[in-house]
Each structure stands twice: as structure tokens, then as C-alpha cells.
Amino acid sequence: MTARGETGAASLAADDAGGPARHVPVLLGPVLEHLSAQPDEVIIDGTFGAGGYSRALLDAGARVIGIDRDPDAIAGGQPLVEASKGRLTLVPGQFADLETHARSLGYDGVDGVVLDLGVSSMQLDQADRGFSFMRDGPLDMRMEQAGPSAADVVNTLPVRDLIRIIGLLGEEKRATTVAHAIDNARKEKPLTRTADLANLVEKALGRSPKKAQIHPATRTFQGLRIYVNGELHQAARALSAAERILKPGGRLVIVSFHSLEDRLVKKFFADRTKVRGGGSRHMPEEDVPPATFELIARKAVEPTEAETAANPRARSAKLRAGRRTAEAARDLDIHSIGVPRLAEFHGLGG
Secondary structure, eight states: OOOBOOOSHHHHHHHHHOOSOTTOOTTHHHHHHHHOOOTTOEEEESOOTTSHHHHHHHHTTOEEEEEESOHHHHHHTHHHHHHTTTSEEEEESOGGGHHHHHHHTTOSOEEEEEEEOSOBHHHHHOGGGOOOSSSOOBSOOOSSSOSOOHHHHHHHSOHHHHHHIIIIISOOTTHHHHHHHHHHHHHHSOOOBHHHHHHHHHHHHOOOGGGTTSOTTHHHHHHHHHHHTTHHHHHHHHHHHHHHHEEEEEEEEEEEOSHHHHHHHHHHHHHHTOOOOOOOSSSOOOOOOOOSEEESSSSOBOOOHHHHHHOGGGTTOEEEEEEEOSSOOOOOOGGGGTOOOOOOOTTOOO
């Protein structure tokens, strides 16, 4: 697990500027506190990355199932697998399928699940992965290094779909301007480089004197990356999968880095921890399904000033955590917790 990219407008700019600690796991202390892993408990680290969380969980005596969709992360984790003496299993795949992965390894239930959402600093730091507008490279952005790339999206999708992707997922208020600029440019030649797209967006939007430190392409890159990797779909499906695989008393800990992710997690826990109200003679009691989680952290946990000073990429991180009850898991409508309906693009990771 690495320090995740902070994908809000200001925070992603900070990511691309780099930080002094490249592979520092964000909110490690609170993550371990809320997971409360005991010796021989089974914990799923759904976003293995550089292995920061997994390593700490192994040190606590837990058995860990590490999942990552990035082949580089799986390859880089092999020394830790060897050192773990059988207590770490690495699985290449999507964390949305964490229940399937656990059951395929013979586990009908696990004691904890931790997810560190967003892009990893390792991916941002490699120009040839195409995530960063500060490092010229192919316009790629694929975490799995397979399937349609960001270049396929910007050169293929209709303008109306680009507007929704950049506007909803990138939270770019001037998404229409950006989408039309992309459309005009691709009529001349396909957009294939990160620098070309970044320069195009900067030219279309200009730079605000009040936000000089924030690159104008920040939100566009965020929206494209989330879309290409189906990140919100993946996160929502992972929450549902965690509900199904966690034992009663099992802990679910989520670290998010931008408002879209955090709202999704917050809405999930709000729905799953809701209890029946008392009602009145004017308002009948609400028919609420039994709660499948109870909150461990009543509010989002944020990094201390000391952590953000040591690792700027932690600045926008928020941790939310819940403990599984004994009630049966329920179906989840992912759109009800904030996953937007967007144009389908065959082969994307959603």
C-alpha cells in the first residue's frame, strides 16, 4: 500500500509535484487501530500497492490476502510474500471481486478488509503509465495495463459523454469548454500524449491567478482516470463484497482521497448503519432493514499536521470504518450511493 494520489484539484497538483515520502502508507496508525488485527486473523488488503498496510498487518501477526489490479504491484510484492512464510497471498485482480478471491482461497469469511482508494504514487511517478500531466508520457492511465486507454476515450467518445465524464468525475465546472477543445483537436490528429492533453486544457481554460499552483488540467485528468479504471464502480462493488465476506465483528476500513470517493463511502455506511426510528402518530415508523454495520469511527479520521508535513500526499485523506453485525448482507444499488450513470465503453474496468 502506497501513499495514494490525492485527486481533488489542489491535492492532485500536490501529487504531481511529488512528496518527500514516495511509498509511505497514509493514515497507517489509524488504519491499524480500526482494523485491530489479531494474530492469525485474516485481513484482505484490497489495494496492495507497495505493501505498506500488508507489511504492518503481517507484523501484527495477521494473515493477509493482498489484491492489486496492477501487475507491477504484484511483481513488486513477491519478496514480501517470500518473507511472510505463507502468511501473505498476493492475488492479481480487482478489489471489487475481493469476496470471490477470498472464497477461491478457501475462506468463507474474513476478519477485516482495508481499501486505499485512488491512484498510487508509484503509478503517478512513472511517466510511461500516463497518469500525470506533469510528466509527459503516453495517454494511458490504465491501472491494469490492459483494455481501453485514456487516449481511446478522448479520441472516440462523443462530446456529450466527455462533458459528463469530465464534469461529474473530474468535477470540472467548465467541462463543456474542455470537451469541445478536445473534439476540435482530435479532428486534426489523435491525442496520444499526456503533455498534449494537458497543454490543450490549459490553453482552453487559461490559468487563474488565484489558483496558480493548480494546473488547469487537474480535474480533466482526474475524470478520465476514474472513468478509464471504473474507480467508483469498483469501490461500490467492493463495499458490497466486503459486507458479504466479513464475519460478524469483522472490520471494514476505507481510506479515500477525494470527495467523490468519500461521499460514496459515507452514504454506504449511512445506509448500512441505519436503525428503525420511533415514529409518531403523525409520521409512522420507517421500515428500515436491519443494520449490517455499526460505525467504529463516528466521523471521518483525517491525518495529523505532522503526517501531512512529512507526506503531503496524505493531505486530503479521510478514513471511515465500520464493524460488521450478524445481520445478513443486502443487495446494493450502486447508483443509490453516488455512482453516476455514464456511457459504457467496452472493456473498461467498471
